[in-house]
Amino acid sequence: MKRLSYLLPLLAMACGEPAPSEQAIEATPAAPREVNVYTHRHYDTDKALFAAFTEKTGIAVKVIEADDDEVLERMAQEGANSPCDVLITADAGRLGLAKARGFLQPVTSDVLSANIPANLRDPEGNWFGLTMRARVIAYDKTKVKPEELKNYADLTNSKWKGKVLVRSSENVYNQSLLAAMIAHDGPEAAKAWAKGIVRNMAREPKGGDTDQLLAIGEGLGTVTIANSYYIGKLMASEEPEKQKAKAVIGVVFPAMGAHGTHVNISGGGVAKHARHIPEAIALLEFLSSDEVQRSFAEGNKEYPVKAGIPASAELAAFGSFQRDTLNLEALGRLNADAVKLFDEAGWH
Ligand SMILES: [Fe+2]
Known part of the structure; x- marks a missing residue:
């Protein structure tokens, strides 16, 4: 039983219910009203959300920002002394690794179970998806017909030789994409796909x-694989150096074999050595609430995880798509296999 009854008024507030009476607040024990968050997300929108959480609940949020991998190393070094209550990071693969390394603990929450689809959270409650992204194919509309790219496997067709732009396999987004292929089609098929991409690369993998996307604008290649929010942000950008790419880029939501488009999450979990567990759960619940889901959708051009919240105009313009329903727990479990297959395929 992780949730303490004295926190219920706070949780109720976080969910938009009527505020508790002054008396109810005074009756709460003198528990520390704070939550320490380790996050790689350094968006202004997130800062505003944490401030809104404090406003609603009285729970102070202390944020420690760090690079994705740094954050895990920091937790490893701190061990049981870590002040972290909530870890927020991108990619279910990375959250799965955090769980495997013992940095998280299982919690139960009816609110999180109701707000977040089961395949976008750890079955054991160690992490929860808070925003969703699709890993899509972006293409040059002046050179490619979207009908040519219905499946991730289409990118391995020899007609794309010298035309596929991709980032390094050291990045977790590609590792998770390949892990999903391993889960669905097995390691041999996944390795063959990676080899096929290597054969078609326009250049050595580099950059994010x-x-x-910008390289497509420069004509250095015609197709790439990218997370949907990067394209959404590009489409919303007025920066002069982004306009060439913005003008030519189209999006397809590729299938993965018989499955839908690979989706992934940015999410959070309660730290193994958290000292403010009810506050940590309350924060995660708040982040899954309607108002925050709306803010994530607009602010960072991510798909809400909660059903019924619309995507931003930029993403809606790409059309709707069929999502792969794979439980994202597989991405952490198969991460090491994906890294090994990339290495064998020569995708560095
Ligand atoms: Fe990203």
């Missing part, structure tokens, strides 16, 4: 997803 946005760099690949």
Whole structure:
């Protein structure tokens, strides 16, 4: 039983219910009203959300920002002394690794179970998806017909030789994409796909997803794989250096064999050595609430995980799509296999 009854008024507030009376607040024991968050997400929108959480609940949020991998190393070094209550990071693969390394603990929450689809959270409650992204194919509309790219496997067709732009396999997004292929089609098929991409590469993998999109704008290749929010942000951008890419990029939601488009999450979990567990759960619940889901959708061009919340106009313009329903727990479990297959395939 992780939730303490004295926190119920706070949880009720976080869920938009009527505020508790002054008396109810005074009656709460003198528990520390704070929650320490380790996050790689350094968006202004997130800061505003944490402030809104404090406003609603009186729970102070202390944020420690760190690079994705740094954050896990920090937790490893701190061990049982870690002040972290909530870990927020991108990619179910990374959250799965955090769980495997013993940095998280299972919690139960009816609110989180109701708000977040089962395949977007750890079956054991160690982490919860808070925003969703699709890993899509972006293409040059002036050179490619979207009918040519219905499946991730289509990118291995020899007609794309010298035209596929991709980032390094060291990045967890590609590792998770390949882990999903391993889960569905087995390691041999996944390795054959990775080899096929290597054969078609326009250049050595470098840069992030946005760099690949900009490279399409420069004519350095015609197709790439990118997370949907990078394309959403590109489409919303007024920056002069982004306009060439913005003008030519189209999006397809590829199938993965018989399955839908690979989706992934940015999410959070309660830290193994958390000292503020009820507050940590309350924060995660708040982040899954309607108002925050709406804010995630607009602010960072991510898909809400909660059903019924619309995507941003930029994402809605790409159309709807069939999602792969794979439980994302597989991405952490198969991460090491994916890394090994990339290495064998020569995708560095
Ligand atoms: Fe990202």
